[in-house]
Amino acid sequence: MRIVRKQLNNESTTHSFSNEIAVFGEVLADMFPDKYVLGGAPFNVARHLRGFGMHPVFITRTGQDALKDELLNEMHARNMETIGVQHDPVYPTGQVKVTLVEGNADYEILPDQAYDFIHAGMTHMITMAIKPEIAYFGTLAQRSVKSRLALDRFLSDCKCPRFLDINLRKPWYSKHTITRSLRRADVVKLNEDELTVVAQAAAITAKDPEAQTDALIAKFDLTEVVVTCGAKGAWVMNQGRHVTHAAVTTQAKLVDTVGAGDAFAAVYMLGMLNGWDIPRRLEHANRFASEICGVRGAVPEDMHLYTQLRQAW
DSSP states (O other), X not given: OOOOTTOTTOTTOOOOOOOEEEEESOOEEEEOSSOEEEEOHHHHHHHHHHHTTXXXXXXXXXXXXXXXXXXXXXXXXXXXXXXXXXXXXXXXXXXXXXXXXXXXXXXXXXXXXXXXXXXXXXXXXXXXXXXXXEEEEOSGGGSSHHHHHHHHHHHHHOOSOEEEEOOOOTTSOOHHXXXXXXXXXXXXXXXXXXXXXXXXHXXXXXXXXXXXHHHHHHHHTOSEEEEEOGXXXXXXXXXXXXXXXXXXXXXXXXXXXXXXXXXXXXXXXXHHXXXXXXXXXXXXXXXXXXXXXXXXXXXXXXXXHHHHHHHHO
């Protein structure tokens, strides 16, 4: 039985899954003076899901360049499906220019990248073919008209829960981007700072985080809002106004926090697919995010971490 929209708060539903998750959005290469690192929240999430044995289909668009080849090589190395990767003859694979000044990094997300031109028709064909169990999307890939149209088609085709991962990157978002995303979502994940911005964009006057979240759920008919709080853990409010808090119980030695939110999102969706209740989703999502803070970068090169956690869970 497939989950349908607006039924995620029914924890007693019997589930049967194909483990297909459609992940829509950008791939980004952080271009350092001496190297580049592939990332972007949707790509990080897709890699994590595959590491945990799921079958993500990453829908994105690249240029005809060396970064495209690197992306495909990475996906093949992780045994990921590549049918959702489109190729653009004009625009380059997404890049972020990184400038280092006295050891501090400044990031500039470049305009007019291939992921700004995701093709709606190609997206439709892929989405209808895979019939995903969860649809993941974010905010950055909505900065251009063409990719917004592709996202609209994608979400219209997905007859499944829609997971919105708020990632606000200045100057590439607006009040309109935030509210149109909320209208299309079922489950929303964001951090404490983003909650304040999102509440303001939605014209919510409440100042207390739980009151803001309650108002968002009511205004946009959301099923769940997940708020991450860094080292303090995370909490969830569902449509019935029940709030569940979870602290971080296992803390790895901190290396960097790059990609911790992406790691959290991946495991939270893993829990949705596996029918875990909300406390269990939070516990395991916190654990994996903490583990990612203990490795360099957003995604571990060694697949052993995924195997270890899958066996423990």
